[in-house]
Amino acid sequence: MQTHEIINRFTEHFRAAGHTVVPSASLILDDPNLLFVNAGMVQFKPYFLGDAPAPYPRATSIQKCLRTGDIDEVGKTTRHLTFFQMAGNFSFGDYFKEGAIRHAWSLVTGPQDQGGYGFEPERIWATVYETDDDAARLWHEVAGLPWERIQRRGVEDNSWDMGVPGPSGPCSEIFYDRGPEYGAEGGPIVDENRYTEIWNLVFMENQRGESTGPNKGDYPVLGPLPQQNIDTGMGVERIACLLQGVENVYETDLLRSVIDKAEEVSGRRYGDDHDDDVRFRVIADHARSGVMLVGDGVTPGNEGRGYVLRRLLRRIVRSARLLGVHEPVLGEFAKVVRDAMSPSYPELVTEFDRIDSVLRNEEEAFLATLSTGSKIFDTAAAETRKAGGTQLPGSKAFQLHDTYGFPIDLTLEMAAEQGLSVDEQGFRELMSEQRRRAKEDAKARKTAHGDLSTYRSLLDSHGTTEFIGYTDLQSTSRVLGLLVDGAPVPVAGQGSEVELVLDRTPFYAEGGGQIADTGKLVGEGVELQVTDVQRAVPGLFVHTATVLGGEVGLDTELEAAVDVDRRSAIARSHSATHLVHAAVRSAYGKRAAQAGSLNSPGRMRFDFTAPSGVSSSVLGGVEEEVNEYLQNDVEVQAYNTSMDRAMELGAIALFGEKYGDQVRVVDMGDYSRELCGGTHVGSIAQLGVVKLVSSSSVGSGVQRVEALVGMDAMRRISKEHMLVNQLAEQFKAPAEELPERVESMVTRLRNAEKELQQLRVSQVLQSAGELAGRAADVSGVSLVAEQVPDGVDGNSLRALASEIRGRFGSRPSVVAVFSSDPETSKVSFVVAVSRDAQDRGFAAGKLVPAFASHVGGRGGGKADMAQGGGSDPSGITAAIGALRKEVEQVVSRG
Missing domain, CATH: 1.20.5 (Single alpha-helices involved in coiled-coils or other helix-helix interfaces)
Incomplete structure (x- = not known):
């Protein structure tokens, strides 16, 4: 049974059981605790946490997941994957343990000709939490499992929580017995290689508190959740392995196809050599992960998600190189991944040009890095041999890896080719130390979900805030919640900084790149200035305001008024962003995907993926195309429709955004059509003019353009016009x-x-002769150490020192000249040593350390000439004295 069929059967099984089919969320959901989505329940966390009411009582999804903790282990075993797919079914206060067990059992053991997976019931085992008698009883009564195939396990294996305060509960796992050839009898508590876990059912029923110790169960249970929830997950790849009758996940259809391509380009065969097999598996896993990450809008970089992607892609190139492939390979592997995964993820086809461009550019850059790293390695190897060693230091291998991205496996291979070994232990220790620091840093950043209980309580008691700001900029509103420093208060007086929750509001809350509205709230005897609006929890608008006069309390009726001029300027910027996006896609194609934006009064910023910088000609073309389109005075239309209909209309969705079944589409004719929740102008002619003012690179493969809109653009154009006129007048x-x-x-x-x-x-x-004439004789060595006039640059000092040295002919001579720059307070110096002085033990480069510290500097060079600089001109006299002493000591040693 092919993987896509496994996915389809899961989805249809739960659709028939009344579950809403929810599309996979992006791998890069906005979650402060997660770098990537790593479990099927992540997109449903607001419902489990109670931050928002669930829009459906039960749901099912096939979620894209990525886990990065074991990247270095991928390939070494056949168990580890970075990207995987989690099939899940979820209940939000609807069915509980019995329903979850019944749904899972009927799909797992249902006949294949009736839509099930057809696993033999007699080979199924289940584990439950050690005190969960209900789950054990249900497995026996509902599924008919004999008691001996229901095993109990402790908190480490059969309890679940998110690692932070929040929902928790016992879980139950389904295992499949692969047979005696895979291990010992006795169930999963004896051998989890033979008994393979295929499904985990979480019974979410408790609220846990802060951890009190290092172990998984070291936290207090604060009490039951308001409602009992179900979160289950079935590993798609693991099920595919069993249903396709292969030994491990790398031999399933979606991964084996990449290995086949790697065999084709390398000429080697999977299964012939252990080390090569590791490389084949790395390529298969990372190629799929890389394509899916780029597809969801991640671009290679040096931090965060971008760094993970870069690391994955470089490991592919490294592995291919170790398989004997030195040509670019990422594009070829990407095509295989596209063809294998597109039946479930059709966007890989429509976005492939962009994905392919990102991968190819990253590979090209890394191949250049490999070239640089090879040169640095050659230098390190030469230094090791020169010192009489046979082992490259671990610190040098770590530097190559950490600073230059040079893989340790390549370092090992190249060292062996030159008859050297590598201090792997030293390298591993430095890597472990780096990981330890990274984990501590991540732990310091990772926090529990903030205390949003007050907002959740308001949401539960009053419902969502009614937003009327698309059509009205004023409203009569009532205060439902009032907070000071995060705590509820009944009343707040003049000068107080408060947060207000209103029953209805015209104020736009920050989101989608658009900053929040500001304005006034006025009631009987009270006035407030609104400075910010945020959605503390989904659906609840929280207004930050200052009480300018009087007192505000709960149930106070206020007249809410948005700053109209500011809102209009922001709306113009947001509409301009859509048009610039369309023009950029016109210039670069679909690969130019939006990677961020900021819409503020009169100014917009737009980030997009592109392989190289924006040329002035492209920038000019984008600006001209946008302003030409403005002349059409097209009406801007916003409407709600289904996600499927929006996609049929060609609306652009943004990477990383989570959309529901109903979406808001903003149309600006056929030129621009996007999913957007922001505010816009009524007609594009209201923008006036759009003036692009800058372009820059903000990361690998991400470009940024900034523009002024409306009167701000006109003022910029007017200013530039005046400047041109002034220049024209000056130049006549x-x-x-x-x-x-x-x-x-x-x-x-x-x-x-x-x-x-x-x-x-x-x-x-011309001063060379005079300076040479002032030379001091130090036991037969002519020494010139002088400060010359200010402002002489390094090149001139070199010429002067060389000229002075030449005037001594065959007489041993040491020449040092200093000059300072009064504007920068910097010092430059040059030391020149004649051949005869070198024969007496002098070397220019070795003299510099004797005096450079006096001028707060450093320098270096060869035996005949050295130069450097410093930051303390007041130390030149002391530096000259130190040089004289060093010359005397060298003479005495000689």
């Missing part, structure tokens, strides 16, 4: 001739600077 030339005139002037200035520099050098060199 028409505006269109200014570029040539400016270029001509710049050329003349550069030529003049070169002539001036040559004159300075000539003047400095």
Whole structure:
């Protein structure tokens, strides 16, 4: 049974059982505790936590998941995966243990010709929490499992929580007996290789508190949850392994196809060599993970999600290289992943050009890194041999890995080729220390879900806030909640900073790149200034305000009024963002996916994925296309429709956003159609003009453009026009001739600077004879150590030192000249040593450390010439004295 059929059967089974089919959330949901979605229940957490009412009593999904804790173990075993799919069914206060067990059993053991998976009932085992008599009884009564195939386990195995205060409860796991050839008899408590876990049912019934110790169960149970919930998960890849009759997940249809391609490009065969098998598995897993991550909007980078993606992709390239493949491979593997996964994820086809572009650019950059790393390795290897060693230090291997992204396996391979070993123990210790620091940092950042109980209570008692701000900018509203410093209060007086929850509001809460509205709340004898609006929990608008006068209390009736001018300016910016997005996609194609935005009064910022910087010609083309379209005065329409209908209409959805069945579409003719919850103008002509003012790179493969809109754009254009007129007047030339005139002037200035520099050098060199004449004799060595006039640069100092040294002919000489720059308070110095002085033990590079600290600097060079700089001109005299002493000591040692 192919994997997509396994997925379809799961979905249809629970659809028939009254579950709402919910699409997989993006891998990059906005969750402060998660880098990536790592479990099927993540997108349903607000319902389990009580932050929002569930829109359906029961649901089912096939969730994309990614876990990064065992990246280094992937490939070494056949169990570890980074990307996997979790099939789940969920109940929000609806059915509980009996329903969960009944639904799972009927699908697992149902005949294949009736839509089930067809597992033999006599090979199924179940585990329950050690005190969960109900679950044990239900497995016996509902599923008919004999008591000896129902085993009890402790808190480490059969209890569940999110690792932070919140829901928790016992769980029950379903295991399949693969047979005596896989291990000992006795059920999962004896051998989990033979007895393979295929399903986990979580019975969410308790509220847990803060951890009190290092172990999983070290926390107090605060009491029962308001309602009992079900969260179950079935590993799709693990089920596929069993139903396809293969030994492990890497031989299932979706992963084996990538291994087949790796065999094709490398000429090697999976199963012939253990080390090669590890590399094949790394390629298969990471290629799928990489494609799915890029598909969900992640781009390679040096931090966070981008770093994980970069690491995965580089491990693929590294593994291919160790298989003997030195040509680019990511694009070929991506095509295989696309073809294998697209039946369940059709967006991989529509977004493939963008995905392919990101992968190819990252591979090209990494191949350049490998080239650089190889040179650094060669230097390190040469230093090791020169010192008489045969082992590359662990610190050098770690530097190659950490600083240059150079994989340790390649370091080991290249060292072996040169007859060297690597201090792997030292490398592992440094890696472990780095991981320890990373874990401590992550633990410090990871927090429990904030105390939102007050907001949840308001949501439970009063329902969601009615937002009327799409059509009205004023309303009569009533205060339902009043907080100061996060605590509920009955009343607040003048000068208080408060949070208010209103029954209805015209104020837009920050979201979707659009900043929040501001404005006034006015009631009888009271006035407040609204400075921010946020959604503390889904559906509840919380207004941050200052009480300007009087007192505000619960049930106070207020007239809410949005700052109209500010809202209009923000709406213009948001509408301009949609148009710029459309123009950017026109220039770059679908690969230019939105990666972020900010809409503030009169100014917009738009980030998008693109392989390289935005050229001035493209920037100009985008600006021209947007402003040309503004002339059409197209009406902006916003309407709600189903997600499926929106996709049929070609609406663009943003990566990482979670959408429900009903979505809001914003149309600006056929030119722009996006899913958007923000506020917009009524007609695009209201934008006036859009002026792109800058472009920059904000990460690997992510570009940013910024623009001014409306009057802000007009003011910028007017200012630039005035500046052009002033320049034209200064140059006595028409505006269109200014570029040539400016270029001509710049050329003349550069030529003049070169002539001036040559004159300075000539003047400095003229002093060479005088300085040589002041040389001190130190036991037969002529020493010149002088401070020359300010402002002499390093090149001129080198020429001067060389000229002075030449004046001594064959006499041993040491020359040091210093100059300071009064504008920067920097010091430059050069030391020159003649051949005869070198024969007496002098080396310019070794003299520098003797005096450089006096000028707060450093430097270096070869035996004949060295130079450097410092930050303390007041120490030049002391530096000259220190140099004299060092010269005397070298002479005495000689």
